[in-house]
Amino acid sequence: MAELIDLVLLGMLAITALRIIFLKDLFAVVMLFGIYSFLSALIFVNLDAVDVAFTEAAVGAGIATVLMLGTLALTGRKEKANSHTALLPLLVVIVTGAALIYGTLDMPPFGDPENPANQHVAPRYIEESPQEVGLPNMVTSVLASYRAFDTLGETAVVFAAAIGVLSLLGLPKQSQATIESGLKSHLVLRVVAKLIIPLILVFALYVQFHGDYGPGGGFQAGVIAAAAIILYALVFGLPLATQVIQPKLLKILASMGVLIYAATGVAGLFFGGNFLDYNVLASDPVAGQHIGIIVIEFGIGVTVFAAILSIFYGFASQAERANIQ
Amino acid sequence: MSFIVDYYNYWIVVFLMMAGFYIVISANNLVKKVVGLNIFQTSVFIMYISIGKVSGGSAPILADGITSYSNPLPHVLILTAIVVGVATTAVGLALIVRIKRAYGTVEENEFKDKDALI
Amino acid sequence: MFAQHFPVLPIVLPLIGAPVCMLLARSQLAWLFATLISGFSFFISIVLLLTTLDQGVLSYALGGWEPPWGIEMRVDVANALVLSVVTGLSTLVLVYAKQSIDKEIDRNQHTLFYTAHLLCLAGLSGILSTGDAFNLFVFLEISSLATYTLVSLASDRRALTAAFRYLVMGTIGATFILIGVGMMYMKTGTLNMLDLAARIAEYDSNRTLNTGLAFILIGVSIKLALFPLHMWLPPAYTHAPSAVSAFLAGTATKVAVYVMVRFIFTIYGAEYVFHEMGMDVILLVLAIVAIFNCSFVATVQSNVKTMLAYSSVAQIGYMILGISLVTSAGLMAGLLHIFNHALMKGALFMAVGAVLFRTGSADIKAYYGLGKRMPLTMAAFTIAGLSIIGVPLTAGFVSKWYLVTAALEQQHWLIAFLILTGSLLAIVYIGRVLEVAYFKEPADPTDTTIKEAPVLMLIPMWILVLANIYFGIDTSLSVSAADAASKWLFQPAADLGAVR
Known part of the structure; x- marks a missing residue:
């Protein structure tokens, strides 16, 4: 059954991808990309990767699509006809694809529990992490403890992206509420948004602290919290949003999150362990793991929230600027 | 027949990857290039998650009565990779916005012509 | 107390330094802080290099989880050498950057520059030290994202398109690497490099593993700008701020060269890559075409920065030529050239940046008569340029010498001849600049604004120039380190785990 669903979803992905190639209307291209992203999130659920599905839906279908639409608002929605020939790209793609198909021929069969990938390193995560780290969600254990250095790097990548967008687009200046923006005339939308935003924020907190037991964690929580403010900015206008969360504060928050994470790692050094060793943080190793994971997940949440929101501010301030002109 | 059952998943994924790759290298419009990059990367993510799937397994969250779990490691890797992907997308789109402001166009061949004039 | 943590510090220090830098907000303070952090990382790298020369390999388990379950940092002579080059050059460039970016980057973006620089440094150190194939991808992306930002900080609008092109190519490269790592994981169930090596050795020849290697090599080749995948590099180096060009030219592509070495020698094993798959011939041909094609293109550029980029x-x-000779001597020459090239290209880009600082142009017309007006800068350019050509008593001579010797050792007369001919083209493109600087009169002799570069730019430039001369005369340190590194890499991949 799972295989059948998988096949159907993959088929839909293939159709979506093909459609994107030939469409010239960029707005439709971006919307189709959002669909592509949602479909892959479904595939991830079907393949038991619930954490990944959560992230893909929030990031790929959510944030990435919003940013793409924001860009289109500034650059125009029509793609001009391609003047150069598409023969060379086609050739490159066919050769690369053929190489990949050749590579699949010695791959282990799909779904087989005896595959090398499921045999060597992974069994320890499945069998021992609930005792060693003390969390039921193995993905969180691996993410935040066994491979915590990857995740520190990931937080740094988000921080780097915020630096990049900040340097390119800058941040909006505070409180220029003189400009008419937002959707002032849509009363229903305003009321619903006011109702829904607190709920989204509470949900973000839930996702933040429930990541140890179910799907979720700092990253998803940060994205959801940022989405709440983004919704606020879309409905009530950027100037009001920048009064709620000031752009200057975001810079500090984005830095603080990375520092919280790294400081947890450094704390391990002072207690006689290696960098990012949580066992030494408390007298009982499992309690130490728990402290460590909660603190670093908080750090991730803070950086991701601040980074995503400042990236959105960057794009939105450009849009306002374009509107004034 | 078992040959196809074993590999159909990877073959479709290869097709998806190549569709994304084709958009990246053939598109003239920069926004479409970024969309292509995203499709390329998302398809690679599906490949990774396929590696970790165990038939009859369930999501790697400890629960009573479940004995077979899918492999959590590819999930962790792809969580990281998704974040890296969106970070790159954000910087890429920010560059596009600035390019539009500086050149007045986001079609690759058009700003190449404009630079030639300098 | 902290000595055991040294393998991780060159990464963690700049990684913590970057957000602190952001919080400092004042340009002067951020500069001082970033320079100190980078200098301290350099100090640690040197200690690491000396330790590994003495004791062999250092392994550090992040989070206390033993590999292959946790992530491991693995520092040996080879990456300690490149790490020293990267952190050392980073420190010098930061000293140099203070006045250079004052002129080239908008004032309220200075902190962003230093933050991005530190992130880039952290990423590069991470790529070098990590012993985990996926961790390498993460650090690769940190350094790449920081690099796109650094390039786009320049005020020229062409920097934007250059950065975008770099971003697209870089992301394609990173995704290729991701595909390759996935294929390796699929067949072995591990991501730890040492563990990968042991498990890959169990397969004779495997289509999935071969394809994985091919994708990794192509991905890395994009990152290291191997001909014909180099087209993103010249515009990026031309339009980036001078300090950024000086840093990237000496480090970013060299780190990618090291990654290639690492995948070939310590994971798949030279035997597998070169004899089973015949990669040596492909690399050799591409390397020779790169030398001739790009040296020739360099001779016709009117922008001196573009010229240096093609060079x-x-x-x-x-470097790739040295690797593709498949001998310990060839690999040693390649590694030595990584070290020496950082010295000379760093100095050259700094000199060009100094000229840009005074004249506001990187065009060759700006160099007319500069020999008299900026004597110290042009002297630095001359000596570093001679080093690129490979004149005796400079560092460049040493690496060319070992490269030619390595080729002759294998009776490859033609290759040795081609290496020497390639140097002739270097004489042409360096010579063009020297000619106008010393033998032409300035376009506007009355212009008094053009004078010698500021001291803070001259000091790091001349440190590199003197290093070029020092390592051209006393080769004991650089050669012995490169030699130890190549011997270390050239032992059979399975033996690398013996020293733990």
């Missing part, structure tokens, strides 16, 4: 692609050709 960099050609010099990468020499």
Whole structure:
């Protein structure tokens, strides 16, 4: 059954991808990309990767699509006809694809529990992490403890992206509420948004602290919290949003999150362990793991929230600027 | 027949990857290039998650009565990779916005012509 | 107390330094802080290099989880050497950057520059030290994202398109690497490099593993700008701020060369890559084409920065050439050239940046008569340029010498001849600049604004120039380190785990 669903979803992905190639209307291209992203999130659920599905839906279908639409608002929605020939790209793609198909021929069969990938390193995560780290969600254990250095790097990548967008687009200046923006005339939308935003924020907190037991964690929580403010900015206008969360504060928050994470790692050094060793943080190793994971997940949440929101501010301030002109 | 059952998943994924790759290298419009990059990367993510799937397994969250779990490691890797992907997308789109402001166009061949004039 | 943590510090220090830098907000303070952090990382790298020369390999388990379950940092002579080059050059460039970016980057973006620089440094150190194939991808992306930002900080609008092109190519490269790592994981169930090596050795020849290697090599080749995948590099180096060009030219592509070495020698094993798959011939041909094609293109550029960028692609050709000879001597020459090239290209880009600082142009017309007006800068350019050509008593001579010797050792007369001919082209493109600087009169002799570069730019430039001369005369340190590194890499991949 799972295989059948998988096949159907993959088929839909293939159709979506093909459609994107030939469409010239960029707005439709971006919307189709959002669909592509949602479909892959479904595939991830079907393949038991619930954490990944959560992230893909929030990031790929959510944030990435919003940013793409924001860009289109500034650059125009029509793609001009391609003047150069598409023969060379086609050739490159066919050769690369053929190489990949050749590579699949010695791959282990799909779904087989005896595959090398499921045999060597992974069994320890499945069998021992609930005792060693003390969390039921193995993905969180691996993410935040066994491979915590990857995740520190990931937080740094988000921080780097915020630096990049900040340097390119800058941040909006505070409180220029003189400009008419937002959707002032849509009363229903305003009321619903006011109702829904607190709920989204509470949900973000839930996702933040429930990541140890179910799907979720700092990253998803940060994205959801940022989405709440983004919704606020879309409905009530950027100037009001920048009064709620000031752009200057975001810079500090984005830095603080990375520092919280790294400081947890450094704390391990002072207690006689290696960098990012949580066992030494408390007298009982499992309690130490728990402290460590909660603190670093908080750090991730803070950086991701601040980074995503400042990236959105960057794009939105450009849009306002374009509107004034 | 078992040959196809074993590999159909990877073959479709290869097709998806190549569709994304084709958009990246053939598109003239920069926004479409970024969309292509995203499709390329998302398809690679599906490949990774396929590696970790165990038939009859369930999501790697400890629960009573479940004995077979899918492999959590590819999930962790792809969580990281998704974040890296969106970070790159954000910087890429920010560059596009600035390019539009500086050149007045986001079609690759058009700003190449404009630079030639300098 | 902290000595055991040294393998991780060159990464963690700049990684913590970057957000602190952001919080400092004042340009002067951020500069001082970033320079100190970078200098301290350099100090630690040197200690690491000396320790590994003495004791062999250092392994550090992040989070206390033993590999392959946790992530491991693995520092040996080879990456400690490149790490020293990267952190050392980073420190010098930061000293140099203070006045250079004052002129080239908008004032309220200075902190962003230093933050991005530190992130880039952290990423590069991470790529070098990590012993985990996926961790390498993460650090690769940190350094790449920081690099796109650094390039786009320049005020020229062409920097934007250059950065975008770099971003697209870089992301394609990173995704290729991701595909390759996935294929390796699929067949082995591990991501730890040492563990990968042991498990890959169990397979004779495997289509999935071969394809994985091919994708990794192509991905890395994009990152190291191997001909014909180099087209993103010249515009990026031309339009980036001078300090950024100086840093990137000496480090970013060299780190990618090291990654290639690492995948070939310590994971798949030279035997597998070169004899089973015949990669040596492909690399050799591409390297030679890169040397000639790009050196030749360099001779016709009117922008001196573009000229140096093409020269960099050609010099990468020499490194790959050394690797593709498949001997310990060839690999040693390649590694030595990584070290020496950082010295000379760093100095050259700094000199060009100094000229840009005073004249506001990187065009060759700006160099007319500069020999008299900026004597120290042009002297630095001359000596570093001679080093690129490979004149005796400079560092460049040493690496060319070992490269030619390595080729002759294998009776490859033609290759040795081609290496020497390639140097002739370097004489042409360096010579053009020297000619106008010393033998032409300035376009506007009355212009008094053009004078010698500021001291803070001259000091790091001349440190590199003197290093070029020092390592051209006393080769004991650089040669012995490169020699130890190549011997270390050239032992059978399975033996690398013996020293733990």
